[in-house]
Structure formats: structure tokens, C-alpha cells
Amino acid sequence: MTIKEIAGLAGVSSAAVSRYLNGGYISEEKKERIRKVIEETGYHPSAQARILRTKRACLVGVVVPKINSESISRVTAGIGQVLSSRGYQMLLASTDNRPEKEIQYLKLFENYPVDGIILIGTVITAEHRKFLKNAKVPVVVVGQYTKYANCIYHDDYGAGKAMGKLAASLNQRSGGGHIAYIGVTRDDKAAGAAREDGFRAGLKSAGVELDDDYVRLSEFRTDSGYNAVLALLEEKDDIDIISCATDTIAAGAIEALHTYEKRSTAHRRVTVTGFGDNQLLKAVSGGIPTIHFGYKTSGIRSAELLLDVIERGEKIPIEMKLGFRLVHGDAETSLPHS
Amino acid sequence: MTIKEIAGLAGVSSAAVSRYLNGGYISEEKKERIRKVIEETGYHPSAQARILRTKRACLVGVVVPKINSESISRVTAGIGQVLSSRGYQMLLASTDNRPEKEIQYLKLFENYPVDGIILIGTVITAEHRKFLKNAKVPVVVVGQYTKYANCIYHDDYGAGKAMGKLAASLNQRSGGGHIAYIGVTRDDKAAGAAREDGFRAGLKSAGVELDDDYVRLSEFRTDSGYNAVLALLEEKDDIDIISCATDTIAAGAIEALHTYEKRSTAHRRVTVTGFGDNQLLKAVSGGIPTIHFGYKTSGIRSAELLLDVIERGEKIPIEMKLGFRLVHGDAETSLPHS
């Protein structure tokens, strides 16, 4: 079905049909004839041909590292809210935490095309920078700092520091075991480097040093956190706090504690902490100390920023840093077993 | 940047560039000239113009009810795996559990366009059926039965029945409190109607009847499950099993138990069960009785089915029903508090 065929059936020109579709001048009589034909044929105009002409898709693409994540869904919820209120739709592409797929999907969106792209960033490689510099469509990066695009990121360093202070105080209160930290790759400047550096700084400000023997690396997955922590527990028996770079990893840490306790006689009180304020985790264990980032807010702001560039051609580059809130800092509910 | 400009800069015809891009006949010499120009200009061909010509996007659209879900991410993981191995890319659209947005995104994909659509179904309305009947591109429905499209669904009834039997046996073992069921809208034939009907049938086969006073409705969210269960607990004090239609709701149920126990003196042993085998839940509470559906498998199969239709024009309609596995049926680990 093409606009021409509809025009033929309705006995009008294709331009008339186009006007009907887009609200241009058209007589009631023809309007009715066209309506009927479209009704009967179930015709839908080809968005792609329209976009080829108009250069306007009313569509934005969002590239995310994974789909099964509360943080990310909060960001996309914010984005979606703004977008739909302003007549745009949102398409998602998930990269399974593979930076090379990010590039691939960025390019797909660029020339598919969409009007703009929001990238929920993980690792910013040279390839990323190259893309950002030359992109034909506006891009906003969320969750990572970059000078090559408008970006909205969180105070991961500050959050890490707050968590470090909390860990130090819990540690002193509990009478001094060791503090462990389960991090993620430092290639991820925000969740990897900044949180860990902040955490160390927070500890230090309370006079505690993080022992590198108690630091492990994990992927962004529960099972990976589980493995890392189980191995750690089997090696060290004087841990009282395990701080994890994400709540997903923290969930694995708690599971590892369960496993470990089942097969050992010694009963240990270990506090697990995370970052991200995952609701499911809160629900299940009664809540662990964690950091609430304004993910939904960053979604909202990023979409607004993007639309400003798209619609008003806003050219001034913007960097925006969003704060955080410490959750369950009272640590009353901080023990996985009550 | 257009193919014409590239042709101009390289001193060849646009057809030559097109051939270069698509692997047609071209001399080494021109190939090199074109390569260089493209390199320098950072030119990317417009996918949309190509699709307008070729009618082939190598792209499939997946419509999902929400993004923050382990079940759904397992399905999309399966889809993505097949797709990328066969040279396709995947775009996602999330509807926030709003059936009307489903239609909207189905239409977007239809004429955007993509080569095929996979719909992870919730409620199939008359509008859905109308769309499926007239769709210009092949559609596969996952998670719901429908006769208007190829579909892959799970044995929700059987799973419910198995869970009902388990609940009955746990109930008898624990010495007979009441069994509660937290369901979802019956408009969702699979997660709503089939699971609940199966659950009742399972109980019945063990001689137990589900008391409607102990049945509540929840949305597909943790907080909604929390509210439903808290209200239930305040009303009834003889519950020993709470079966929930999804693990997400079960997480809310467990949280409600925590809340309730904190403010009450009576200590009750309540088993919470779910459907879906969420890993995070398993991690955190040590695991509740739940149902493992082959979500990844249904993703894989659905993508294969879709590609068969797209590439080989397979015309024979297919319905596929996938089984399930009961997890933690031993109930050793079934209590939220050990």
C-alpha cells in the first residue's frame, strides 16, 4: 500500500492524501473519501519514506549496557516520561555490557535514523570519543563524564566516600574486623574508579586504610559477585564488612554468605553494602546500606537536554552532576541475617 | 554526506560507490580511491534510504511490557543470541505494561520498518488481534497463546498446578494454616488466569480448596505485592503459605512479612512462593519455591521462528508450548527466615 494507490482509489492526488495525513488544507468531501479508503485498506504510511524527506523521526534511541537492571530502568523511565510528553517515542538497544556493541548500535541509530541518542555509558573508549565528535545526530551521555558530548553523571566519588565513612564507623562499632571491597573494572570511570577511590578516601578520612588483599573484582552480575565473595570468604576469616560497587553484586555477596554459613560452623556477622538502591534487594533482606542515585532524574534531565538540542538547536555544551542519598545508613537493618 | 558527494570526491559514479559498499564488481584502483575518501570523510551510508530501496533492514523489533525484569531479559538474551549470529540487530520498545502502548510501538516497528517483530505478550486485546491479522511484517508472540500469529508460550497452567500441589503438601506438613494466593489480572491469560487456575487445580487434586477470602490481586510490581500482602496479613492471622503469581510480587510479600513481624509479637512461619525463578531473589533469601520457565529458550525459538518466516517465507503457522521446572520444591529453604 502506497500513498499513490490510496490517492488512486480515492480519486485524488497523492498530495491530497499527504495533506490529509498531516493536517493540511483539504475539503471535507475529499477528506471523507480518503478516510474511507484508508479505513478499508488498512493503509499505514511508511515512516521511513517520510523521515527520508522530512529528516524528522520524532524518535530517540537509547543505548543501554543491559536490560535487567533497576538503575537503568529508572533512567529509561525518566527518559520515556519526558519523551512521550513531548510527542517522541523511544527505542532501546542493549549491548550486554560489550563496548564494541555500543559503537555498533550508536551507528545504527545514527543512520537509521533517530533524531537523537542517549547513551547510558559504561566504558568510554577512543572509538566512543571518535563517534561522539562526528555524530550526525545529537548525543547525550548519562552516567559518565565526557567532554565530547552533553553529559549527565552522578557523584560516584562522593557516594563512595560517604559509603567509606559509613563502613569505617560500622567497622569501629563492631570491634574491628577487616573491610572488603568488591569493585568493578576501573575502565568504568564512574562505577569502577570513582566509587572505589571515593570509598578509600572515606575510609582514610576516618583513619582506616583499605587492605588490597581484601579487594576483589567482579563483573556486573550477581553470579560474578557470588563467586568473588565466596572465594574471599574461604581465604579470609576476619571480615565484617563487604562493600560492593553495585547492588547486583551485593546480592551475590549475600548469597555467598548464605552458602558459606551453611557449610561452616562459625557464625559471623557481616554487613554487606551496595550502590544503587535496588528495590528488590531492599524488599528481600530488609535493606542493606546503599546509595540512592537520582537515576530517574538523570533520565528526565537527559531527555530534556536532548530535546533542547534537537528542537531548539541549543549549542552550549552542558555537563551536569547529580548528587546522591545514603540509604539505611543507620545500619540497624544492615545485617543480612537478623 | 551522501553517496553522491563521495562519488564526486573520488571521481567515480555513485553507482560505483554503491558497488563498493555492497561488494559488487569494481576495479582495485577505484576501490582504493573510494576507500580513502570514505575514510577521510567518515561517511556512513543512510540505512533508511537503503531500506527504502531494498526492503530489508536486517533488524527486528521486540516489544516488551517492561525492562526491569529478569524473565524478560532472559527472553531478549535468547533472541539477541540468535539474531546476532545470523546478522541481525535488535531494537527494543518498552510499554510500561500499557497495552495501548503496545499497539503504538507495534505500528511504529511495522512501518519504521523492521523485518519482523517479536511481541512479549501480556494482554491480547481486540486491537492486538486486528494488528496481528493485518501486519505487513511477520510477528511472533512470546508468552501468550494466540491463533493470529506464530506463538511460543509456557505451560503456565501446569506450572500453577505443580505449585498448587506443592503448596498443599507444605500446608499439610506444617499442620494446616490457610493458603493465600496473590494473583495478577486475569486479562493476562498466562500469568493471570492460567497460573491461578492451575494453582487451584493443584490444590484440589490434593483435596484442598482455595478460600477466596485469601486471594488478592496485585500489579506486576514489588510495591504492589507488598501492599496487597500487608493488608492481607493484617486481616488474617492464620496464613502459612503465600503463593504469588510472580517472583517480583513474592519479593514484596517477603518484605511485607518483615514489616509485619517487626510490629507484631507473634512469630509466624510463612512460606512464600513465586513464579519465574528470579536470580536476585534466590540470592537474597536463600531461595523460595518458584517455577523456572525456559525464558531464554523461548527467546531463542521465537527468533528462529521469525527468521524462518523472514528469510525462507515459511508459511505454516506454529504454536509452541514450553515446559517448566519446579525450583526449591524441597522447601528446606522455603522460609524467608531460617
Place this chain on the structure above:
DNA sequence: CTGTTAGCGCATTCAG
């Protein structure tokens, strides 16, 4: 108000 015309960027005939 309306139809005719001319592309959007590309791939594909068809003659060379």
C-alpha cells in the same frame, strides 16, 4: 483548496 513536480539517499537495471 488542489494537482503537478521535484527530490530525500540509495540500489539496481541497462547500455556501454
Place this chain on the structure above:
DNA sequence: CTGAATGCGCTAACAG
């Protein structure tokens, strides 16, 4: 092997 010419489905002037 190559370029000129045509049209995918649609919208935006333009002249009625």
C-alpha cells in the same frame, strides 16, 4: 567492469 537513468514512498514548494 562502469556510469546514466529510474524509482522506493513520501512531503514541500509551486502554480493553478
